[in-house]
Amino acid sequence: MSGKTITRREFLRGGVCALFGAAAVSVFGKDFLSPETARASESASGVDTTSFSIARDVSKCIGCGKCVEMCSGRQGLDILKLAVRDGKPVSALKYAETLSESACIGCGQCARHCPSGAITVKDALSVVNAALNNANYQRVVWQFAPSAQHIIGEEFRVLTGADMSKKIASAVRKLGPRNLAFSTDFGADITIMEEATEFVNCFKRGEKKPFMTSCCPGWVNYVELTAPDMIPHLSSCKSPMEMLGALIKSYLPEKTGLSASEIFHVAVMPCTAKKYERAREEMTVDGVRAVDAVLTVTEFKNLLMSKGIDLASLPDGEYDSLFDGTSGAGRIFGATGGVCEAAMRTAYYLLTGQEPPTIEFTSLRGNDGVKTAEVTIDGETIRACAVNGIANVKDMIEDIRNGTCPYDFIEVMACRGGCSGGGGTPILFGDEGVRHRGLYQYDASSAVKSSHNNRTLSEIYAEYLSSPCSTVAETLLHTSYRSRKI
Amino acid sequence: MRRVFYIAALVCLLVATLSHVTALPVSAADGDAVILIDGKQASEYAEISKGAHTVAARSEAEIVCVAVYENGQFKAASFHAPLTYDFPDSGAEIALFCLDSAFRPLRDAVRVRQGAAFAKLVYSGAAVCYDLYNEDYPDFEDYTVRLKVVTDNGKIADIREIAGYRLNTQTPTNDVNAGLLADAAKTIPGVIITKQSANIAEADAVTGATCSSDAIARAVADALTHTPEPYEESSGEASAPIADGVYSGSAHCLTGYLNYMVDVDVTVKDGVVTEIQDRTLKTPMSSNDKVLYSVAWRSVSKGIAKAKMKADAFQSADGVTGATVSTAGINAAVRNALKTRSAATKESGDLYAPEGISLYARVYPVVAVKNNRIANIRIVPGKESDTEALEAFAGEIVASQSVAGLTWPDAIQDxxxxxxxxxxxxxxxKGVLK
Structure with missing residues (x-):
């Protein structure tokens, strides 16, 4: 894109502004334009930075109500409301003074749709830039969420849903020789091995019915803040990002002879709630944080643009080989119903020792609120269900409390469309299906379709983790939850 | 340091000639434009429409322009600025403007004389309206004024078909500009016809529409430099009165935040506009606009039903203060319907527009789908988007029934x-595209 030429009008306008600035300094003194004064007035106007995911600056609110439409409308969370201040509508918290005191799950949909910058995603770019320039880090390791690899193209004039993983790998090479790139697909494969094993064990013993996934940090936040009685149903598995992060801070140092503190680990996610998940006390390996920074897709785009990297025009590259051989099942984690589908493929294998007759569970695909599938093994039926959007989970929770929930396995994604509609992605003007299309196309064309067929992962299990849900795996890959009910 | 600006010549044919004319003495009192042709004062010169001549002019900004003028056309030019003159980036533009204004009366005279052989001639011309100070009108954008000048026995007899267009397009300019131009067009043609010169004084310009007034004058000057066409009685004459029927038209509401499209069906009965019906598509509107639009619609439709305005002379119906943009959009849609006189047809098939609860795209499509195929794509443009090129691009999508494998044209790639x-x-x- 060519640089914008300055028109005569802009030239004059610029001159007028500069003149005004100069006049203001001469009339009001230097303080008028000094950053200290600006910062003081900001805090006076009440910027709420207590959340790990988003920041609110009410002074910038134009009262359009889009955040309320998302929060109380589509997401059904009821955290934000429209209040009236000085006779004008303004976005406000409904039951709390600050975000940290509210039941906000950090899904980031409000920030995604805010047109005026009154609600913004908390920026981690400065941390990442500092790490890129910090010679103490021997390696800067990047991982890219399944959906992020299909969404980032939109920012570089590539049609929605196209697989950009090969371009992303080249882009990371361009950031410097210390950088390593992995796909979170691998973390998703580990998650399926752990989660499916845990589910199969519970299913056999009749425990944790229904068994609920814990991949979505927005959903985990919702359980801890609003429905802590669901904690016994939650899988103890960490999310794919944290699982791969745990290996990056334990297995990778062992392989390369570095110490975990010499590795800086950035995760590029479609999600803002991941920024909270990263900071949880449990998400450490031997006292070292598993993920050092979480960038949203939009932030990663900003990073590339600031370095002058045009993703679309880069040559194809490959991810690093330590965590490769990823499956299509790992990739479809980016779509609602994907975790459920991937888990069913492997659960069938774990229960019967055979591949399932049909690998594609099409009834779990699409953008409906609740989608179901049934898998029959030796006369026993596993009833699986995918809940799309946190607003649809309320009825499900009521059913569980009443004991009328028929499902054995429930996947919950807080945002509509799953990760593909996450709070850290650009706005979409239709059905999230257009992003799912790319994920399922990748799955259909991939050689490995199930997580248990990921050969690199099998080797790592044999060499390092022994087996799914073993003691080593429990320490590294599983976590616990506590009630934070407000 | 001597600041000499050589502008890439308009047509660099006679560069060699330039080298000796740069030494031409050009002197005049401050503030007067003086033109020398081959070293003589322009007023002493009878005929420059034939042969090659060097011409020098000194503008009010003390910029000296030296040009080669061959058979009535500029061939090459250079510009000299005084030492103290600090050129902004757009110096070239200003210099060209200076040259243009310096030559205006001269060309005026020459062209009118040329046309004297014919009884009536029609000249087409255009000029760009640049507004430097438009803080009062945030919607203002530079636009092109196009018009036709009718001369009768070498005298300017009429100025007609004055219309504003978006720069470099045939698309009408926005409603604010059109309003300003209409204001100017009420008086300026009369002034020019009385004076028989496109050199209007500052005092003649319409207050509040200074730039548009000036643009009309410059477009007249421009027209007179072009080859005229013979006058035909029908040109510019009103055609048959509007027959009874239902006509449809559309207009864009450029709110500057979230643009949308207004569609109306206009019923004409006995030559009078009796009723308008809303066909505004499922284009996304901000919640604010929805309210403003519905208020404006109620008021305008009531106003039209009451006023019983003649269809031929429909200008606008009164709207609501505070809903100016919506009111202007509805009125423009009615005007377009009556102007194009296209019969109202229900747009075939289902219509789809981006349905995100907020839309920040500069441009967006409204897609008509029929029998699971894309029947039509309409472009709702942003403030400075090139609608014609985008419509051509949308045509490619309709032709191929797919968006895969398209390339984005350079000028409009975003x-x-x-x-x-x-x-x-x-x-x-919706299952239309796979």
Whole structure:
């Protein structure tokens, strides 16, 4: 894109502004334009930075109500409301003074749709830039969420849903020789091995019915803040990002002879709630944080643009080989119903020792609120269900409390469309299906379709983790939850 | 240091001639434009429409322009600025403007004389209206004024078909500009005809529409430099009165935040506009605009039903203060319907527009789908988007029934990508695009 030429009008306008600035300094003194004064007035106007995911600056609110439409409308969370201040509508918290005191799950949909910058995603770019320039880090390791690899193209004039993983790998090479790139697909494969094993064990013993996934940090936040009685149903598995992060801070140092503190680990996610998940006390390996920074897709785009990297025009590259051989099942984690589908493929294998007759569970695909599938093994039926959007989970929770929930396995994604509609992605003007299309196309064309067929992962299990849900795996890959009910 | 600006010549044919004319003495009192042709004062010179001549002019900004003028056409030019003159980036533009204004009376005279052989001639001309100070009108954008000048026995007899267009397009300019131009067009043609010169004084310009007034004058000057066409009685004459029927038209509401499209069906009975009906599509509107639009619609439709305005002379119906943009959009849609006189047809098929609860795209498509195929794509443009090029691009999508494998044209690549990607996003979920 060519640089914008300055028109005569802009030239004059610029001159007028500069003149005004100069006049203001001469009339009001230097303080008028000094950053200290600006910062003081900001805090006076009440910027709420207590959340790990988003920041609110009410002074910038134009009262359009889009955040309320998302929060109380589509997401059904009821955290934000429209209040009236000085006779004008303004976005406000409904039951709390600050975000940290509210039941906000950090899904980031409000920030995604805010047109005026009154609600913004908390920026981690400065941390990442500092790490890129910090010679103490021997390696800067990047991982890219399944959906992020299909969404980032939109920012570089590539049609929605196209697989950009090969371009992303080249882009990371361009950031410097210390950088390593992995796909979170691998973390998703580990998650399926752990989660499916845990589910199969519970299913056999009749425990944790229904068994609920814990991949979505927005959903985990919702359980801890609003429905802590669901904690016994939650899988103890960490999310794919944290699982791969745990290996990056334990297995990778062992392989390369570095110490975990010499590795800086950035995760590029479609999600803002991941920024909270990263900071949880449990998400450490031997006292070292598993993920050092979480960038949203939009932030990663900003990073590339600031370095002058045009993703679309880069040559194809490959991810690093330590965590490769990823499956299509790992990739479809980016779509609602994907975790459920991937888990069913492997659960069938774990229960019967055979591949399932049909690998594609099409009834779990699409953008409906609740989608179901049934898998029959030796006369026993596993009833699986995918809940799309946190607003649809309320009825499900009521059913569980009443004991009328028929499902054995429930996947919950807080945002509509799953990760593909996450709070850290650009706005979409239709059905999230257009992003799912790319994920399922990748799955259909991939050689490995199930997580248990990921050969690199099998080797790592044999060499390092022994087996799914073993003691080593429990320490590294599983976590616990506590009630934070407000 | 001597500041000498050589502007890339308009047509660099006679560069060699330039080297000796740069030494031409050009002197005049401050503030007067003086033109020398081959070293003589322009007023002493009878005929420059034949042969090659060197011409020098000194503008009010003390910029000296030296040009080669061959058979009535500029061939090459250079510009000299005084030492103290600090050129802004757009110096070239200003210098060209200076040259243009310096030559205006001269060309005026020459061209009118040329046309004297014919009884009546029609000249077409254009000029760009640049407004330097438009803080009062945030919607103002530079636009082109096009008009026709009718001369009768070498005298300016009429100035007609004055219309504003977006720069470099045939698309009408926005309603604010059109209003300003209409204001100017009420008086300026009369002034020019009385004076028999396109050199209007500052005092003649219409207050509040200074730039548009000036643009009309410059367009007249421009017209007179072009080859005229013979006058035909029918040109510019009103055609048959508007027959009874229902006509449809559309207009864009450029709110500057979230643009949308207004569609109306206009019923004409006995030559009078009796009723308008809203066909405004499922284009996304901000919640604010929805309210403003519905208020404006109620008021305008009531006003039209009451006023019983003649269809031929429909200008606008009164709207509501505070809903200016919506009112202007509805009025423009009615005007367009009556102007194009296209019979109202229900747009075939289902219509889809981006349905995100907020839309920040500069441009977006409204797609008509029939029998699971894309029947039509309409472009709702942003403030400075090239609608014609985008419509051509949308035509490619309709022809191929797919957005895959398209390339984004260089000049409009961002907008073209938006159109393709948004079409993909809104149609994929409907099963139209795979």
């Amino acid at each position: 907008d073209a990508f938006s159109i393709a990607n948004l079409t993909d996003q809104i149609l994929y979920g």
